[in-house]
Amino acid sequence: MKADLTNFQHYLYKINRKYSREVPSTTATHAFVNDMVNILFPIRIGREYSLEELNNKLDDCTYALQKLLSSLQSAIKEKPSVICDKFFEKLPSLFDMLLEDADAFTKFDPASESVEEIILCYPGFYSIVVYRLAHELRSLGVPVLPRIMTEYAHSKTGVDIHPGARIGRRFFIDHATGVVIGETTEIGNNVKLYQGVTLGALFVEKQLANKKRHPTIEDNVIIYARATILGGETVVGHDTVIGGNVWLTESVAPHSVVYQNHKAEVRESKNR
Secondary structure: OOOOHHHHHHHHHHHHHOOOOOOOOHHHHHHHHHHHHHHHOHHHHOOOOOHHHHHHHHHHHHHHHHHHHHOOHHHOOOOHHHHHHHHHHHHHHHHHHHHHHHHHHHHHOOOOOOHHHHHHHOHHHHHHHHHHHHHHHHHOOOOOHHHHHHHHHHHHHOOEEOOOOEEOOOOEEOOOOOOEEOOOOEEOOOOEEOOOOEEEOOOOOHHHOOOOOOOEEOOOOEEOOOOEEEOOOOEEOOOOEEOOOOEEOOOEOOOOEEOOOOOOOOOOOOOO
16 A cells, blocks of 8 residues: 555645744754864865965855854844854964864874874864864854754764863863763863763753753863763862773762772683
């Protein structure tokens, strides 16, 4: 028996009209992200912009952002042009932070040979670039758009950083894949994360949406691969090392070392 496609089309039309609220285009948002990253680091596309080209590119990005913000007009408290101006006024300080992040990668990863290699090859650095841009827009009261930006980076890198997280200077994510940083996470300066680290919530309940649900990581902390740290009241004190595969739901004093107390056993193979 053949499906009644005509009725389905009517049903589909009716349902999707419920979702046609003012929201930014994901395609246009992705293009904006790409253009912003390439303006900040044109080496990624093998370019060196002249001052005139740079001014034109920034004008194009300003226009693109205003258009994206216009789709959110009813949800933002200021005019798109005002938010746009505030965002681009912050760009120099954001860029300085990103240069510090890139420098941290060169210092913390012995495999890196240059800042150029970090910019071109490291997914962790790319995810931080997009996060810092998105976080600034969220700080300006912009909904939805920052999340589309960070989810785009997530899809490209495997790093899931919520734009609401607060992350300090000289941040380093090595290998990147599988890192999760929740909305209310607070991270200090000079923090190093490795692949598979989760900074998450201890309880996932809708009524906790406006509470601090994710941990605080103080300055100079190292968190090794696949460690999971949960809870809004969990504080990892400064200069602490969290070992691989650790599951942590309680606070840790500064200058601690936390590790799994298990021993790997090696025996002779029966197939020898």
